[in-house]
Amino acid sequence: MLFTCIERDGMLSGVDIRAIRRIVRSTKTQVIAAGGVSSIDDIRRIRETGAYGVVVGKAFYKGKLDLRKVIACLQKE
Numbered sequence: 001m002l003f004t005c006i007e008r009d010g011m012l013s014g015v016d017i018r019a020i021r022r023i024v025r026s027t028k029t030q031v032i033a034a035g036g037v038s039s040i041d042d043i044r045r046i047r048e049t050g051a052y053g054v055v056v057g058k059a060f061y062k063g064k065l066d067l068r069k070v071i072a073c074l075q076k077e
Helices: 017-026 040-048 067-076
Strands: 002-004 032-034
Touching: 002 017, 017 040, 040 067
Parallel strands: 002 032
Antiparallel strands: none
């Protein structure tokens, strides 16, 4: 399931971690979170909720995140 916080989508304002956590806990379906991702810390926080994945868009386009660095950082953890 794709869960997008539409209020934050494209805003680079950080994720709504409470809402993501609530969705992940309330379903047995794998959840992919989106909306507001602006940093590696946002991605880490989403991973801690148990979400299956994350969608990153504008942060890549605007150069706030580098895909290679994100992958390398997450593989170390």
